[in-house]
Amino acid sequence: MQTTLKTSVEFKGIGLHSGRPVRMTVRPAAVDHGIIFHRTDAAGDDAYLPALWHMVDQSPLCTKLRTETGVTVSTIEHLMAALAGLGVRNALIDIDGPEVPILDGSAAPFVRKILQSGLEAQSGASLAIKILRPVEVAHNGAVARLEPDSGLFIDFSIAFEDAAIGTQSRSLNMRNGAFVRTLCDSRTFCRQSDVDAMREAGLALGGTTANAVVFDGDLVVSPGGLRHTDEPVRHKMLDALGDLALAGAPILGRYIGVRAGHTMTNRLLRAVFADPTAYEIVECDPETTYSLPGAGVSQGDLALCA
Known part of the structure; x- marks a missing residue:
C-alpha cells in the first residue's frame, strides 16, 4: 500500500536563506509517482526535480536539489520529514521560487495541514x-x-x-x-x-x-x-x-x-x-x-x- 494526500494543501511564507516570499502547493499524485518538486516559475523538463539523493547539491546549511542546468529547490528537509513522518509516498509539489517556506522553523505546520487534508491509501506495492x-x-x-x-x-x-x-x-x-x-x-x-x-x-x-x-x-x-x-x-x-x-x-x-x-x-x-x-x-x-x-x-x- 502506498499513500498520497486526499486534497491539495497550500503554504505561503518566506525562504530562510533567501528571505524571498514563496507560495507552495503540495498536491496528490498517482501510485509510484514519488515526491517531485515542480518549479512553476521555470520552463521545460528541468522545472521538475525528483526528491532523490543523487539530485542533492552538497550544502552544509540546508538540503538543496539541483538539475544539471542549475534549477534548484532548497531547504526541503522539513517538508520531506513531514511527508516521510506521515508515510506520504506520492506528491507533486508546485513551488514558485527556489526555496521552501520556513514557516515556524519546524515540520509541524506541514504536518498539521496535511493531516487536515487527509491521507489516501493507494493500491500500489509498498x-x-x-x-x-x-x-x-x-x-x-x-x-x-x-x-x-x-x-x-x-x-x-x-x-x-x-x-x-x-x-x-x-x-x-x-x-x-x-x-x-x-x-x-x-x-x-x-x-x-x-x-x-x-x-x-x-x-x-x-x-x-x-x-x-x-x-x-x-x-x-x-x-x-x-x-x-x-x-x-x-x-x-x-x-x-x-x-x-x-x-x-x-x-x-x-x-x-x-x-x-x-x-x-x-x-x-x-x-x-x-x-x-x-x-x-x-x-x-x-x-x-x-x-x-x-x-x-x-x-x-x-x-x-x-
Whole structure:
C-alpha cells in the first residue's frame, strides 16, 4: 500500500536563506509517482526535480536539489520529514521560487495541514530499502551510519560549547506516529555567532526568532524559550528523517548520527547506494508496513506532541 494526500494543501511564507516570499502547493499524485518538486516559475523538463539523493547539491546549511542546468529547490528537509513522518509516498509539489517556506522553523505546520487534508491509501506495492550491513561515513568528528534493524530507528547526539545547548542525545523508534508526537514541532536552531556570520555571507536573510531558536552562550535568545529541553537534538533527528527520505523509499535500518548534518547524511546515502551488497529493495508485508513512519498516524498524534 502506498499513500498520497486526499486534497491539495497550500503554504505561503518566506525562504530562510533567501528571505524571498514563496507560495507552495503540495498536491496528490498517482501510485509510484514519488515526491517531485515542480518549479512553476521555470520552463521545460528541468522545472521538475525528483526528491532523490543523487539530485542533492552538497550544502552544509540546508538540503538543496539541483538539475544539471542549475534549477534548484532548497531547504526541503522539513517538508520531506513531514511527508516521510506521515508515510506520504506520492506528491507533486508546485513551488514558485527556489526555496521552501520556513514557516515556524519546524515540520509541524506541514504536518498539521496535511493531516487536515487527509491521507489516501493507494493500491500500489509498498517497497522499502533494507540495510544489510553497516555503512558509515565520517569527517572532522562527525559520523553518520546505517546498520541493519527491523524498522527505522534514529539515534542522534550533538555537542556544542554553548551551555544552553551543551551535549544532547536521543533515540527513537520512528514507527507509526512517533515522528508527529515527538519530533515534528522542534525548530531549527543556531548560535548568535552563526547568525552574524551567515548574515555577513548573505545567508539567513529570512531568519528571525519567530522561525528559528537562537542561542547565545547560556541564553536562549528567542522569545518563549524552548518547546522541549532537548529541542536541538530533536530537530537534528527531524532533519535526518527528511534527508533519509531522499533514498526514495522508507529505510529499514538504524541511523546513527554524531554531530552529523545534511551533507553527512547525503554522503551516507551515496555510500549505501554505491555498494549493492549493503542493501536490498523489499516489498513490505503488513507487519513491516505497520512498523514504518506514518502507519496509523492521526491528528490526535499531533495533539500529543510533547
